[in-house]
Amino acid sequence: PFFSGDDFPYWKSRMEIYLKSRDFRNWLSVKNGPYTPMKLNDKNELVSKPEDEWDEDDFRKLTIDNKALNILLVSLDKTEYNLVRRCTSAHKVWKLLILTHEGTEDYELFKMQPNESIKNLYNRLLDITNGLLGLGKVFEQDELVRKLLECLNDEWEPKMNKARRFQKKNFNKGEGSKMDPPTCFECNKPGHIKVDCPQLKKKKLLKKKALKA
Known part of the structure; x- marks a missing residue:
């Protein structure tokens, strides 16, 4: 299967099947990592073998790894290569490839799980964003905070209302005048966050009416 950047899940599934059909050990190399020839030294410590000490079994296992690498590389277009x-x-x-083509999607579709704590939610978000750092995507702290706020489920609505009242009170006192207004991730308009978005509330209302019909 050839991959040119489109429909990665489809290619990923087909490539896994293809690797297993060629030699299941090729797939294990892709999944678990390459084989490293090892030996025990004079101190009974496990260390890497020098190349001149590799035996036939080492060469056979290394060949499996290289075949798996070759299968993946020849399936990619120039950009992906x-x-x-x-x-x-x-x-x-x-x-x-997974990080590149699925990592950004994980960030966009990131949501709070039922009964999930804020700490766990934040840690999951950090895992995703830290992975994307390797691709050159940098997230500012305020962006992460806004992402967390838009992911909160309905049970957090009362607490969010209290926080907004507190923020508004401080803003009126002049303490929040230097803060940038939030941007809604639903309609991309400034001045409110997703949970307060009029468009989102309208969608929910229409959905409820449709279910009752």
């Missing part, structure tokens, strides 16, 4: 050309193993190629 240039993205992963510095990767030294099939495992690294696979991980980078």
Whole structure:
């Protein structure tokens, strides 16, 4: 299967099946990482073997890794190949492609889970954004905060209302005059966040009416 940047989930699924059909060990190399020849030294410590000490079994396992790497690389167009050309193993190629084509989607679709704590929500968001740092995507702290706010579910609405009243009170005193107004991730308009978006509330109302009909 050839990949040119479109419909990554489809290509990913087909490539996994293809690797398994060629040699299941190729898929294990992609999934778990390459084989490293090891030996015990004089101190009974496990260390890497020098190349001149590799045996036939080592060469056989290393060949499996290189075949897996070759299968992935020849399936990519020039743009995708240039993205992963510095990767030294099939495992690294696979991980980078997943991060590139699924990582940003994870951020866009990020949501709070039922009964999830704020701490766990924040840690999950950090895991995603830290992974995207390798692709050159930098997130400012205020952007992360806004992302968290838009992900909060309905049970947090009373607490958010209290926070907004507090913020408005401080703003009227002049303490918040230097703060930038929030931007809604639903309609992309400034002045409110997603949970207060008139368009979102209208959509929910129409959905309820449709369910009752």
